[in-house]
Amino acid sequence: MQLLDTFGVALRGILSNKTRSMLTMLGIVIGVGSVVLMTSLGASVSGLILGQVSSLGANTMVIFPSTVEGGGGVPRVGFDSLTFDDVTALSQLSTVRTLSPVIFVPGEATYGSQKSQPQVIGTTENFFINQSVTAKLGRLIDAQDDQGSRAVALLGPDTAKDLFGDQNPVGLRIKIKDSSFLVIGVANSLGSQFFQNADQRIYVPYSIAKAITGQRYVNYMTFTAATDSDLALADVNAFLRQRHKIINPLNDPKKDDFVVHSSKQAADILGSVSLSLTIFLTLIAAISLVVGGIGIMNIMLVSVTERTREIGLRKAVGARGKDILLQFLIESTLLTLIGGLIGIVSGVLLALLIALIAKKFLATYVFAVSFGAIFLAIGVAGSVGLIFGIYPARRAARLHPIEALRYE
Amino acid sequence: MTSIPLIETRTLSKSYFNEDVETAVLFDIDLRIEQGEFVAIMGPSGSGKSTLMHILGFLDTPTSGAYLFKGKPTVDLDDDALARIRALSVSFVFQSFNLLPRTTVFENVMLPLLYHPSIPEREREERVKHAIEMVGLTDRSGHLSNQLSGGQQQRVAIARSLVTEPEVIFADEPTGNLDSASGVAVMATLQELHRLGHTIILVTHEQTTAEFAQRIIHIHDGRIHSDTRNARQKSAAQVHALK
Numbered sequence: 319m320q321l322l323d324t325f326g327v328a329l330r331g332i333l334s335n336k337t338r339s340m341l342t343m344l345g346i347v348i349g350v351g352s353v354v355l356m357t358s359l360g361a362s363v364s365g366l367i368l369g370q371v372s373s374l375g376a377n378t379m380v381i382f383p384s385t386v387e388g389g390g391g392v393p394r395v396g397f398d399s400l401t402f403d404d405v406t407a408l409s410q411l412s413t414v415r416t417l418s419p420v421i422f423v424p425g426e427a428t429y430g431s432q433k434s435q436p437q438v439i440g441t442t443e444n445f446f447i448n449q450s451v452t453a454k455l456g457r458l459i460d461a462q463d464d465q466g467s468r469a470v471a472l473l474g475p476d477t478a479k480d481l482f483g484d485q486n487p488v489g490l491r492i493k494i495k496d497s498s499f500l501v502i503g504v505a506n507s508l509g510s511q512f513f514q515n516a517d518q519r520i521y522v523p524y525s526i527a528k529a530i531t532g533q534r535y536v537n538y539m540t541f542t543a544a545t546d547s548d549l550a551l552a553d554v555n556a557f558l559r560q561r562h563k564i565i566n567p568l569n570d571p572k573k574d575d576f577v578v579h580s581s582k583q584a585a586d587i588l589g590s591v592s593l594s595l596t597i598f599l600t601l602i603a604a605i606s607l608v609v610g611g612i613g614i615m616n617i618m619l620v621s622v623t624e625r626t627r628e629i630g631l632r633k634a635v636g637a638r639g640k641d642i643l644l645q646f647l648i649e650s651t652l653l654t655l656i657g658g659l660i661g662i663v664s665g666v667l668l669a670l671l672i673a674l675i676a677k678k679f680l681a682t683y684v685f686a687v688s689f690g691a692i693f694l695a696i697g698v699a700g701s702v703g704l705i706f707g708i709y710p711a712r713r714a715a716r717l718h719p720i721e722a723l724r725y726e
Numbered sequence: 727m728t729s730i731p732l733i734e735t736r737t738l739s740k741s742y743f744n745e746d747v748e749t750a751v752l753f754d755i756d757l758r759i760e761q762g763e764f765v766a767i768m769g770p771s772g773s774g775k776s777t778l779m780h781i782l783g784f785l786d787t788p789t790s791g792a793y794l795f796k797g798k799p800t801v802d803l804d805d806d807a808l809a810r811i812r813a814l815s816v817s818f819v820f821q822s823f824n825l826l827p828r829t830t831v832f833e834n835v836m837l838p839l840l841y842h843p844s845i846p847e848r849e850r851e852e853r854v855k856h857a858i859e860m861v862g863l864t865d866r867s868g869h870l871s872n873q874l875s876g877g878q879q880q881r882v883a884i885a886r887s888l889v890t891e892p893e894v895i896f897a898d899e900p901t902g903n904l905d906s907a908s909g910v911a912v913m914a915t916l917q918e919l920h921r922l923g924h925t926i927i928l929v930t931h932e933q934t935t936a937e938f939a940q941r942i943i944h945i946h947d948g949r950i951h952s953d954t955r956n957a958r959q960k961s962a963a964q965v966h967a968l969k
């Protein structure tokens with residue numbers, strides 16, 4: 319018997335009982351569909367998370383103050399461990415480049431009757447380099463503004479919209495707390511950073527922020543590593559510990575009154591979180607594939623029993639055991655492959671639907687499919703059909719022709 | 727010099743074993759059937775006719791004794807070799823037709839060709855058409871098997887049995903599920919095939935059916951009782967015309 323004939327016979331077996339075939343495929347459709355859906359969601363979510371981090375710039379590092387007991391991490395007003403002298407000293411380090419201190423100025427911003435609740439950041443021009451901030455309108459804050467303590471402001475695009483709508487604000491004056499500021503520019507959009515809106519900001523010169531707040535410490539600093547970011551991290555840690563008279567050879571974060579983060583480190587952590595999430599979800603989906611395979615085996619066994627007489631007849635007209643074996647193996651493998659294809663299409667469509675909905679809430683969410691996962695899923699589906707098809711197919715192939723023909 | 731018979735058995739016996747219980751069914755069967763004969767194996771129900779036919783048709787194997795097909799012993803043949811002989815040399819018509827359900831007449835008749843090792847694919851359609859024409863069902867070849875009457879279904883089974891041009895056609899109670907008119911029509915088809923040179927071995931418990939054959943072998947309790955030429959062979963076509 320030719321292979322093509324066996325294929326034809328197997329295909330006719332599938333088509334001649336469509337309900338049974340659909341039921342057989344269902345488990346595989348669900349299994350493959352969920353593998354594809356889960357890996358696609360995983361890829362989208364990790365893309366989303368990495369996007370939050372990478373908008374900081376690959377080599378950007380941040381120093382936060384912290385108390386000796388409590389962990390740092392979130393810049394909290396009132397942590398006063400990072401002084402102006404620290405800023406000056408750190409900027410001299412050879413591993414540190416474009417260091418910029420940040421002082422928060424609390425209070426709302428107004429333009430006439432329009433109000434906005436921005437994050438007001440007093441900083442230097444290096445900050446714009448570190449965070450890739452560029453001017454959409456007007457210009458950025460420069461060294462002269464800082465040295466001259468000029469009351470000028472660069473608006474984030476969302477703040478500009480809040481206060482001025484579609485009007486060009488450059489050259490107009492706004493109020494922050496009780497001081498008047500001249501708007502010199504509007505920044506391009508940064509999107510969100512660590513799930514905070516980075517466009518709802520106002521940048522003012524560092525010197526002005528110092529004067530308004532009267533603060534003797536900085537809220538945080540950013541810089542870029544001149545060399546390798548791990549090297550810079552070690553260097554800054556050692557340098558600040560020395561200045562703050564902290565002995566901490568074991569790098570116990572509880573002993574430091576500051577904490578240094580690199581965006582690479584954050585990306586690694588978030589990346590590994592989303593990877594393990596993807597692995598976990600894929601594992602669940604893989605289990606459902608195996609369950610689907612057992613379902614296939616069951617229905618194939620029922621199918622072999624139902625078709626005992628047919629098998630007997632085929633043997634009576636000359637089919638060998640291997641012809642019958644191949645027929646049922648091809649049938650179960652074709653079933654799982656077709657089920658796998660349906661599963662892929664529905665998984666991708668579902669992921670697309672979720673992406674369309676998610677985009678409404680998270681602008682940076684992108685639809686992603688993992689082609690690796692698709693190939694893997696279809697491969698696994700085919701193997702499931704083959705492996706779980708073997709037992710029923712062998713049962714069919716071993717039937718005695720007479721007993722099979724007599725089967726009621 | 728005697729020619730080599732198509733079928734020859736020597737003290738052939740068959741027992742069934744179910745959980746160590748032996749049921750002896752056939753005893754010391756000595757039989758010769760020549761090419762081109764039309765033989766009826768006749769006997770009461772349970773006498774071992776079907777068992778004998780299954781052994782002669784390579785669907786089952788004897789417990790002891792020898793079965794020679796075209797002079798060659800068959801004792802050493804494995805399952806695949808037996809399947810090959812079934813594909814090439816023998817075919818069956820069963821009491822209960824055994825057609826594939828929800829499948830056309832054409833595809834049912836095609837079935838043995840799928841397992842035939844040497845008939846080329848391009849000859850298939852021609853052979854199937856010819857076989858269906860032989861049994862007079864050309865106008866039904868696109869019908870599903872379950873849309874036909876019993877007599878028509880059995881004629882489809884006969885077409886299926888001759889599509890590979892086997893050396894012998896076995897028919898086990900082919901009229902058993904049919905009314906007498908359809909039964910006679912089926913017998914007329916078998917007689918026509920015999921006239922065209924086919925070897926036919928018919929199994930039946932009815933004297934009237936056996937009388938369409940050339941030679942009648944009576945079998946009782948697993949032993950051959952008599953083996954005679956049928957002097958009163960009837961023409962099924964004539965009987966059919968009378969009805």
Ligand SMILES: Nc1ncnc2c1ncn2[C@@H]1O[C@H](COP(=O)(O)OP(=O)(O)O)[C@@H](O)[C@H]1O
Nearest residue numbers: 742744749751770771772773774775776777778
């Ligand atoms: N698989 C089997 N196991 C045990 N006994 C069997 C089996 N098949 C047939 N028999 C017995 O063998 C005897 C002959 O059966 P069979 O050849 O079908 O008779 P016939 O076709 O003449 O009616 C019967 O008594 C039957 O019960």
Ligand SMILES: [Mg+2]
Nearest residue numbers: 775776777898
């Ligand atoms: Mg019988």
